[in-house]
Amino acid sequence: MLSFIERVKVFATVRWLWRSDRAVAEAIRGFQATEADGVWHLHRGMARVSDPKQKAVLFTHSLEEESHADEFASIYGRYSPTPMQAKHYERDDLYAGDGAAWRLLAFVNVGEKDATERFKLIADAVGDGPLRDSLGRIVDDESGHVDLTHDMLLRMGATEPEIRRARLRVRLSRAWERWMRAGKRVVDVVATVLLSAVYLLAGPFVARAARRRLSQRVVEYDNSRIKRL
Amino acid sequence: MRVLGVSYGYHDASAALVVDGEVVSAAAEERFTRQKHDANFPAFAVERLLGDAGLTPADLDEVAFHEDPHAKFSRVLCAAVAPYPASRLEFVNSMKAWLGRKLWALGSLAARLDVPVEKVSYLGHHFSHAAQAFMGSGFDESAILVVDAVGDWACTALYAGRWRDGKPDISRVMEVAYPNSLGLVYSAFTAWLGFSPNDSECSTMALAGFGEPRYAEQVRAVIAAADDTGYAVDQRYFNFASFYKGAVTERFVEVFGPGRPPRERVPFACFGEGGEVSDDHRRYADVAASVQLVLEERVLDLAARLKRAVPSERLCYTGGVALNCVLNARIAREGPFREVFIPPDPGDGGTSVGVALYAHAMRAGGSPPRRYGPYLGPAADEREDVALVDHVNPDHALPYLKPGATKTAGVRWRRERYDDLDALAREVAARLEAGEIVGWFQGRAELGPRALGNRSILARPDDLAVATRLSRAVKERAAFRPYALSVTREDAPRLIELDLDGPADPRWMQYAVAVRPELRPRVACGLHVDGTTRAQVCGADDNPEFHAVLSAYGARSGLAAVINTSFNPSGYPIVATPLEALSMFARTDMAALVLNRTLVWKDHG
Amino acid sequence: MARPRWLRALSAIPRTAARTFSTLRAHGLGALAPLVVVLLLLAALLWVINAIAPLAPFVYSLF
Numbered sequence: 074m075l076s077f078i079e080r081v082k083v084f085a086t087v088r089w090l091w092r093s094d095r096a097v098a099e100a101i102r103g104f105q106a107t108e109a110d111g112v113w114h115l116h117r118g119m120a121r122v123s124d125p126k127q128k129a130v131l132f133t134h135s136l137e138e139e140s141h142a143d144e145f146a147s148i149y150g151r152y153s154p155t156p157m158q159a160k161h162y163e164r165d166d167l168y169a170g171d172g173a174a175w176r177l178l179a180f181v182n183v184g185e186k187d188a189t190e191r192f193k194l195i196a197d198a199v200g201d202g203p204l205r206d207s208l209g210r211i212v213d214d215e216s217g218h219v220d221l222t223h224d225m226l227l228r229m230g231a232t233e234p235e236i237r238r239a240r241l242r243v244r245l246s247r248a249w250e251r252w253m254r255a256g257k258r259v260v261d262v263v264a265t266v267l268l269s270a271v272y273l274l275a276g277p278f279v280a281r282a283a284r285r286r287l288s289q290r291v292v293e294y295d296n297s298r299i300k301r302l
Numbered sequence: 303m304r305v306l307g308v309s310y311g312y313h314d315a316s317a318a319l320v321v322d323g324e325v326v327s328a329a330a331e332e333r334f335t336r337q338k339h340d341a342n343f344p345a346f347a348v349e350r351l352l353g354d355a356g357l358t359p360a361d362l363d364e365v366a367f368h369e370d371p372h373a374k375f376s377r378v379l380c381a382a383v384a385p386y387p388a389s390r391l392e393f394v395n396s397m398k399a400w401l402g403r404k405l406w407a408l409g410s411l412a413a414r415l416d417v418p419v420e421k422v423s424y425l426g427h428h429f430s431h432a433a434q435a436f437m438g439s440g441f442d443e444s445a446i447l448v449v450d451a452v453g454d455w456a457c458t459a460l461y462a463g464r465w466r467d468g469k470p471d472i473s474r475v476m477e478v479a480y481p482n483s484l485g486l487v488y489s490a491f492t493a494w495l496g497f498s499p500n501d502s503e504c505s506t507m508a509l510a511g512f513g514e515p516r517y518a519e520q521v522r523a524v525i526a527a528a529d530d531t532g533y534a535v536d537q538r539y540f541n542f543a544s545f546y547k548g549a550v551t552e553r554f555v556e557v558f559g560p561g562r563p564p565r566e567r568v569p570f571a572c573f574g575e576g577g578e579v580s581d582d583h584r585r586y587a588d589v590a591a592s593v594q595l596v597l598e599e600r601v602l603d604l605a606a607r608l609k610r611a612v613p614s615e616r617l618c619y620t621g622g623v624a625l626n627c628v629l630n631a632r633i634a635r636e637g638p639f640r641e642v643f644i645p646p647d648p649g650d651g652g653t654s655v656g657v658a659l660y661a662h663a664m665r666a667g668g669s670p671p672r673r674y675g676p677y678l679g680p681a682a683d684e685r686e687d688v689a690l691v692d693h694v695n696p697d698h699a700l701p702y703l704k705p706g707a708t709k710t711a712g713v714r715w716r717r718e719r720y721d722d723l724d725a726l727a728r729e730v731a732a733r734l735e736a737g738e739i740v741g742w743f744q745g746r747a748e749l750g751p752r753a754l755g756n757r758s759i760l761a762r763p764d765d766l767a768v769a770t771r772l773s774r775a776v777k778e779r780a781a782f783r784p785y786a787l788s789v790t791r792e793d794a795p796r797l798i799e800l801d802l803d804g805p806a807d808p809r810w811m812q813y814a815v816a817v818r819p820e821l822r823p824r825v826a827c828g829l830h831v832d833g834t835t836r837a838q839v840c841g842a843d844d845n846p847e848f849h850a851v852l853s854a855y856g857a858r859s860g861l862a863a864v865i866n867t868s869f870n871p872s873g874y875p876i877v878a879t880p881l882e883a884l885s886m887f888a889r890t891d892m893a894a895l896v897l898n899r900t901l902v903w904k905d906h907g
Numbered sequence: 908m909a910r911p912r913w914l915r916a917l918s919a920i921p922r923t924a925a926r927t928f929s930t931l932r933a934h935g936l937g938a939l940a941p942l943v944v945v946l947l948l949l950a951a952l953l954w955v956i957n958a959i960a961p962l963a964p965f966v967y968s969l970f
Binding site: 109112113116119120123125126128129130132133135136137139140143146147150154155156157158159161162163164166261264265268269272273275276277279280283284286287289290291292294295296297298299300301302 | 334335336337338340341342343345346366370373379380381383384385386387390393394397398402408409419420422423424425426429454455456461472473474476477478479480481482496497498501528530531534543563564565660661664686687689690692693694695698699701702703704705873879881882884885888889
Binding site: 256257260263264267268271275278279282283286289293294302 | 919922923926930933934935936938939941942945946949952953956957959962
């Protein structure tokens with residue numbers, strides 16, 4: 074059922090929202106940021122793994138993710154005339170504090186499974202072109218990662234029931250994040266409408282004062298004092 | 303007394319820790335989040351700086367913020383409503399950011415650090431810049447010039463600084479108000495030239511070297527000379543307040559022609575073969591040369607005005623525009639001051655240092671602090687991470703190398719630890735001479751955008767093939783952008799035409815200097831087309847490890863100078879951890895990597 | 908007795924608003940003060956909506 078909803082969502086997005094190259098480029102910018110974010114999390118996690126063999130496996134894995142980020146950055150240019158300005162997240166160190174290092178991997182495992190499915194759906198929905206080619210390559214890599222990270226979880230000492238519980242926790246937290254994001258989007262729309270109304274109604278009364286102030290060439294107010302609220 | 307300086311909200315967020323008047327540490331948030339110019343609250347930088355010092359926020363006596371959010375809000379609001387009815391998008395988006403977060407920065411700073419709001423202080427943005435330069439200079443009196451894009455309301459500011467009764471006394475001579483901004487003009491030209499504004503201004507400066515200032519009169523009309531403020535920007539050419547419409551207006555395009563499409567290759571090259579130069583490419587270079595020239599004229603005029611108002615022999619110069627090394631060199635060479643100080647990070651990333659030093663001095667008093675250097679960032683112990691080298695199979699990474707990198711199967715990674723610095727330096731020098739590209743990661747990270755021998759990539763400067771490989775298979779760097787040279791203090795007089803005891807402090811790659819013609823062939827790949835280089839003169843006291851490598855290379859080649867470029871993949875900040883350094887080593891044609899005292903290399907068997 | 912920390916943090920809000928108005932006047936922008944009053948009220952409203960953001964998709968789907 075969830076998969077069906079996801080399929081419909083992706084189809085609708087690709088069909089109606091990605092009508093212009095600019096919209097596709099913006100989506101690619103988001104994919105690039107997600108892959109780069111994944112590398113960052115992997116590096117944070119690797120710093121807490123002491124076994125050099127496991128570290129080496131995760132390291133190679135992070136190289137792949139980094140190359141995916143580069144691939145998205147590169148195809149961005151096929152859809153946009155301007156150079157890509159990387160999208161920034163306020164980073165959240167999900168695995169700060171104490172706790173087994175394999176919990177990070179559970180997060181990575183779920184993230185990759187979701188990304189693989191979503192990229193596959195998008196590749197099916199978009200027409201022929203550089204995005205489809207790139208997604209095809211990346212989906213192949215990511216499918217291998219899902220098995221690899223599961224195998225790593227076991228090697229790092231997690232039991233199957235623990236893995237299931239950790240995955241469930243990750244899934245719940247990701248679902249909660251999605252819900253929150255949806256809520257924030259609604260707030261964003263409300264804010265846009267209200268602020269636009271304020272602008273249109275109040276603008277004529279304040280624009281002249283603002284223009285007058287901007288025409289002054291020097292700052293008269295002396296702000297050279299340290300202050301507190 | 304402990305003061306934490308914090309800057310965030312626009313670009314280059316950073317934190318700085320001042321304890322008993324000394325800058326203990328400072329770092330940009332981008333180094334921890336791998337997001338270039340990260341503007342978010344510097345949570346990771348703060349955590350790391352305090353952690354390294356064994357402190358918690360509760361131990362701080364004061365938290366100082368780098369700008370006045372109320373003044374900045376008034377400017378942003380003013381700019382957003384003035385173009386009514388054409389600025390709805392700007393108004394809506396800027397008000398969302400300001401009403402939702404930025405206006406409440408002081409309260410949220412207190413909340414995030416869990417300190418009482420009474421402990422939080424703030425200072426005007428340009429004043430933070432001024433404090434950063436004056437308090438970091440070690441001078442007891444000085445003229446101060448800040449040239450930036452825009453802060454609270456000011457874009458350019460002139461101050462007089464002196465140390466009086468145990469406290470700094472920085473008084474205002476003049477502040478030029480938004481939108482009269484030299485920094486914004488240069489950024490707008492950068493955008494028109496197809497580069498990223500607020501990031502690639504160095505590309506505009508580099509391109510200028512290939513052009514002739516044929517459009518100087520037109521640019522002088524855009525940035526006119528003015529009696530009161532030194533210059534006046536004709537706003538009809540720019541969209542500073544309606545940036546969704548693009549950086550420049552139709553009037554601008556009528557004068558300078560259409561801008562460069564960003565994806566189009568720039569055909570100029572500092573070394574090796576360039577491409578075919580069309581009339582349009584010539585025009586882009588000429589316009590870049592023109593805006594560079596007029597910027598130099600206007601800032602030199604500001605320096606002269608400042609000298610008339612503040613009869614000091616010393617200048618502290620800072621702000622984002624102070625990253626322009628060609629202009630800096632002219633200020634040192636032709637300006638009216640006998641000594642010039644530019645802080646290691648003159649951009650917004652350095653304002654956290656300024657506000658922290660100033661807040662400390664105003665509360666605790668004392669004498670002028672010592673001149674601080676750039677090595678203020680965190681160090682990293684490589685010993686645990688580097689053990690993975692024994693277990694990596696580089697063949698597995700072959701599909702994921704950078705596009706220009708050489709894909710050779712069967713390579714193995716090796717490592718060796720050196721307890722003797724000189725032996726390590728000799729080994730690196732031998733590899734450089736053999737044409738290898740070497741990553742050099744040592745000690746504490748630099749504050750600011752320049753790699754000064756602690757997070758650097760090194761290569762020999764006289765081999766075209768090596769430099770080409772460096773550009774294509776390591777840095778992914780356009781050929782028109784020159785590399786910089788690092789040279790020992792001992793060999794510097796032989797190499798560059800610069801009086802080492804003159805106005806400019808040449809240690810931090812802040813000045814473009816001419817290389818002596820007879821030695822140019824020996825450093826040909828570290829030169830701009832006009833025979834200049836952005837030199838770092840490194841003494842044994844400045845950076846002993848880096849000096850040892852340069853000296854060892856000099857012992858082999860006869861000249862202790864190498865190409866020194868920042869250790870970062872294209873589009874990312876300079877690496878901060880051994881793992882990030884190893885990633886770049888893995889995916890590029892870097893042949894060897896030094897992580898503190900451990901050498902890692904690719905063994906082709 | 909010292910005020911609790913949350914109360915002190917809360918007091919930053921009216922202080923910020925007051926400082927914003929005094930700064931506007933100091934910069935010769937008193938004419939923008941009524942607009943800023945409206946914007947601050949709007950900010951309060953948006954804060955409330957934001958606080959119930961987890962419920963928002965449900966609430967707003969009702970109408």
